[in-house]
Amino acid sequence: xxxxxxxxxxxxxxxxxxxxxxxxxxxxxxxxxxxxxxxxxxxxxxxxxxxxxxxxxxxxxxxxxxxxxxxxxxxxxxxxxxxxxxxxxxxxxxxxxxxxxxxxxxxxxxxxxxxxxxxxxxxxxxxxxxxxxxxxxxxxxxxxxxxxxxxxxxxxxxxxxxxxxxxxxxxxxxxxxxxxxxxxxxxxxxxxxxxxxxxxxxxxxxxxxxxxxxxxxxxxxxxxxxxxxxxxxxxxxxxxxxxxxxxxxxxxxxxxxxxxxxxxxxxxxxxxxxxxxxxxxxxxxxxxxxxxxxxxxxxxxxxxxxxxxxxxxxxxxxxxxxxxxxxxxxxxxx
Amino acid sequence: xxxxxxxxxxxxxxxxxxxxxxxxxxxxxxxxxxxxxxxxxxxxxxxxxxxxxxxxxxxxxxxxxxxxxxxxxxxxxxxxxxxxxxxxxxxxxxxxxxxxxxxxxxxxxxxxxxxxxxxxxxxxxxxxxxxxxxxxxxxxxxxxxxxxxxxxxxxxxxxxxxxxxxxxxxxxxxxxxxxxxxxxxxxxxxxxxxxxxxxxxxxxxxxxxxxxxxxxxxxxxxxxxxxxxxxxxxxxxxxxxxxxxxxxxxxxxxxxxxxxxxxxxxxxxxxxxxxxxxxxxxxxxxxxxxxxxxxxxxxxxxxxxxxxxxxx
Numbered sequence: 001x002x003x004x005x006x007x008x009x010x011x012x013x014x015x016x017x018x019x020x021x022x023x024x025x026x027x028x029x030x031x032x033x034x035x036x037x038x039x040x041x042x043x044x045x046x047x048x049x050x051x052x053x054x055x056x057x058x059x060x061x062x063x064x065x066x067x068x069x070x071x072x073x074x075x076x077x078x079x080x081x082x083x084x085x086x087x088x089x090x091x092x093x094x095x096x097x098x099x100x101x102x103x104x105x106x107x108x109x110x111x112x113x114x115x116x117x118x119x120x121x122x123x124x125x126x127x128x129x130x131x132x133x134x135x136x137x138x139x140x141x142x143x144x145x146x147x148x149x150x151x152x153x154x155x156x157x158x159x160x161x162x163x164x165x166x167x168x169x170x171x172x173x174x175x176x177x178x179x180x181x182x183x184x185x186x187x188x189x190x191x192x193x194x195x196x197x198x199x200x201x202x203x204x205x206x207x208x209x210x211x212x213x214x215x216x217x218x219x220x221x222x223x224x225x226x227x228x229x230x231x232x233x234x235x236x237x238x239x240x241x242x243x244x245x246x247x248x249x250x251x252x253x254x255x256x257x258x259x260x261x262x263x264x265x266x267x268x269x270x271x272x273x274x275x276x277x278x279x280x281x282x283x284x285x286x287x288x289x290x291x292x293x294x295x296x297x298x299x300x301x302x303x304x305x306x307x308x309x310x311x312x313x314x315x316x317x318x319x320x321x322x323x324x325x326x327x328x329x330x331x332x333x334x
Numbered sequence: 335x336x337x338x339x340x341x342x343x344x345x346x347x348x349x350x351x352x353x354x355x356x357x358x359x360x361x362x363x364x365x366x367x368x369x370x371x372x373x374x375x376x377x378x379x380x381x382x383x384x385x386x387x388x389x390x391x392x393x394x395x396x397x398x399x400x401x402x403x404x405x406x407x408x409x410x411x412x413x414x415x416x417x418x419x420x421x422x423x424x425x426x427x428x429x430x431x432x433x434x435x436x437x438x439x440x441x442x443x444x445x446x447x448x449x450x451x452x453x454x455x456x457x458x459x460x461x462x463x464x465x466x467x468x469x470x471x472x473x474x475x476x477x478x479x480x481x482x483x484x485x486x487x488x489x490x491x492x493x494x495x496x497x498x499x500x501x502x503x504x505x506x507x508x509x510x511x512x513x514x515x516x517x518x519x520x521x522x523x524x525x526x527x528x529x530x531x532x533x534x535x536x537x538x539x540x541x542x543x544x545x546x547x548x549x550x551x552x553x554x555x556x557x558x559x560x561x562x563x564x565x566x567x568x569x570x571x572x573x574x575x576x577x578x579x580x581x582x583x584x585x586x587x588x589x590x591x592x593x594x595x596x597x598x599x600x601x602x603x604x605x606x607x608x609x610x611x612x613x614x615x616x617x618x619x620x621x622x623x624x625x626x627x628x629x630x631x632x633x634x635x636x637x638x639x640x641x642x643x644x645x646x
Contacts, residue, residue: 052548073554085549089567098563099553146553 002153002186009058036207078147154186244294252325261322269315366619394620411602426531459593469506512599
C-alpha cells in the first residue's frame with residue numbers, strides 16, 4: 001500500500017514561502033511525476049513527503065495515517081537521489097544491505113534480498129566492487145537496489161537520471177518504468193524534463209513557483225492544458241502561442257497550436273512566412289518560420305524528407321480542431 | 335638532445351639541493367657513529383677531532399645499547415607518542431563533530447580552539463607545569479586544597495557530617511616526580527596538538543556529502559550509526575594524516591621534557607642524544623641512527639594499522 005495525501009501543506013524558509021497551501025492525492029500504485037522549471041519547489045515537495053524537511057503547516061498522510069511529524073525512516077518510503085548518495089567506502093553488497101542492517105534483519109534474509117535485487121538490476125557481477133569503480137548507470141542501479149530491498153510502500157526519485165548521459169538516460173527511463181509495471185508500487189518521480197514526465201507517468205503534476213498548475217494523465221495534459229504555462233511546458237518542441245489579431249479572430253487573447261498540428265506548404269496556405277532554421281532529424285523536420293504576426297518564430301513539424309531552405313517562402317495552415325484558446329488570464333477557453 | 339633531458343637538467347638544482355640537505359647530515363651522523371669522537375678528553379686528545387684513524391666499528395652502538403637508559407628511552411618514547419596520538423585523535427574527532435554544527439558564536443569558538451597551537455612549546459611547558467599542574471601554587475594545588483577545605487568544613491556539619499568524615503583527604507599529584515613526569519608531558523602536548531587535529535578534521539567534515547547523510551536517515555540509521563558508518567570512514571584519511579604528522583613530531587619532543595623534569599624519570603631518544611652530546615658525539619650519533627630506525631618503524635606500523643582499519 002502507498003496512498004499519499006497532502007492536505008494544505010505549506011513550506012517557508014524564513015520569510016519566503018516556497019510552497020503556498022497545497023492539496024494533492026497520489027493513489028496507491030500510481031506513477032506520479034512532479035515536473036516544472038528549476039526552482040519551482042518540486043524537490044522541496046518530495047523532501048516534505050520523505051520527511052527530510054518539516055512542513056510549516058498542513059498534513060502529510062500515508063495510507064490514511066498522519067505522518068507529518070513521524071521521522072523519515074519510519075514512513076516506509078525509500079528515496080533515490082540525483083547524486084546516487086552511495087556510501088563510498090562500502091562495497092555494493094554492503095550498500096544494498098545497509099538499510100536492512102540498520103533494521104536488524106537476519107543475515108540470511110539480507111542475503112536473499114540482495115541476491116534478488118542484484119539479479120533484477122543486473123548487478124550480480126559487481127556486488128564486491130566499490131561505488132567508485134562503477135559507471136554512472138550502475139551506481140544509479142545500486143541506489144535503486146538499496147531502495148528496493150527495503151520493500152517500501154512508495155519510492156521517491158529525486159531527478160535520478162540528471163547525471164547520466166542521454167543514451168543511458170533513455171535506457172534507465174525504460175528500466176524504471178518496467179520496474180513500476182512489475183512491482184505496482186507507488187512511485188513519485190521529480191524531474192525538470194517533460195519528456196521523462198510524458199513517457200513515465202500515469203499522473204503528471206505540473207508545478208510553478210510552488211503552485212500546482214495542473215494534475216492529469218500525460219495525454220490529458222497534452223490535449224487539454226489548463227493554462228498557457230502548461231501548454232508551453234508539455235510537448236516538444238513547445239506549443240506556438242499566437243497573440244493579437246489572429247487570436248482575436250477566434251475570440252481569445254492567445255491561441256496555441258502545436259508544431260505537429262500545422263501543415264507546411266511551398267505553394268499555398270493560411271499564413272505566409274520565411275524559413276529560418278530547418279532542423280532535420282531524419283524522421284521529422286522542424287522548421288522555424290519567421291514573419292508570422294503574433295508569433296515569431298513559429299515552429300512547424302514537416303515530413304522528414306521536406307526540403308525547406310533558409311530564406312525560402314513558406315505557407316502554413318493550422319489544423320483548426322487542434323487549436324487551443326486562452327483568455328486574458330491565460331486560462332483555457334473550451 | 336632528447337626531449338626529456340632539458341626538463342631533467344632544469345630540475346637538477348632543486349633535486350641536488352634536496353639531496354645534499356638530507357644526505358649530508360645523515361652521512362655525517364653515520365660517520366660519527368662509527369668513530370670515537372668526544373668533545374673533551376684529557377687522556378686521549380686524539381679522540382677530540384673526528385678522523386678515520388679513530389674507527390670504533392659498532393662499538394658506539396654496543397655502548398648505547400648497554401647504557402642503562404636506552405631501553406627505557408625507547409619505551410618512554412612510544413608511551414608518550416602513542417598516548418598523545420590516542421588522546422588527540424579522539425578529542426579532535428569529538429570536538430570537530432561538535433563544533434561542525436552551527437551555533438551562535440561559532441567563529442569565535444573556532445578561533446579560540448585553534449589558539450593553543452600557536453603557543454611555543456617551551457612556553458606551553460612552563461605555563462602548564464608552573465601554573466596549572468603545580469601541586470602547591472598551580473591550579474591543581476588550589477583546586478585540591480579548596481576541595482579539602484570544603485570537605486573539612488562539612489565534617490562538622492550536623493546530620494551529614496558522618497558521611498563526609500568517611501572521605502579521605504586528597505593529596506595533589508607532583509608532576510615533576512619520576513613516576514609522573516611523562517604524564518605531565520602527555521597532558522600538555524595533547525592540549526597543544528588537539529587543535530591541529532580539530533582543524534584537519536573540521537575541514538574534512540565540511541566536505542562530507544549531505545545527500546549521503548539524508549540517504550542514511552531514510553535508511554533508518556541512528557545518529558550514532560551515521561557517525562560510525564559514514565562520518566568515521568570519511569575521516570579515515572585525515573586521521574591517517576594527523577597520526578603520521580604527529581608521530582614524526584612527537585618522537586622528537588625535547589623542550590617539554592627538559593622543562594618538566596630535566597629528563598628525570600622521563601627520557602626519550604632525542605633527550606638521550608642530548609645527554610650523550612654533552613661529551614660523547616660518537617654515542618650521540620649512534621643513538622641518532624637508532625632514532626631514525628625507530629621513526630621509520632613507527633611510521634610504517636602506524637600507516638598500516640590506520641590504513642587497514644579506517645580506509646576500507
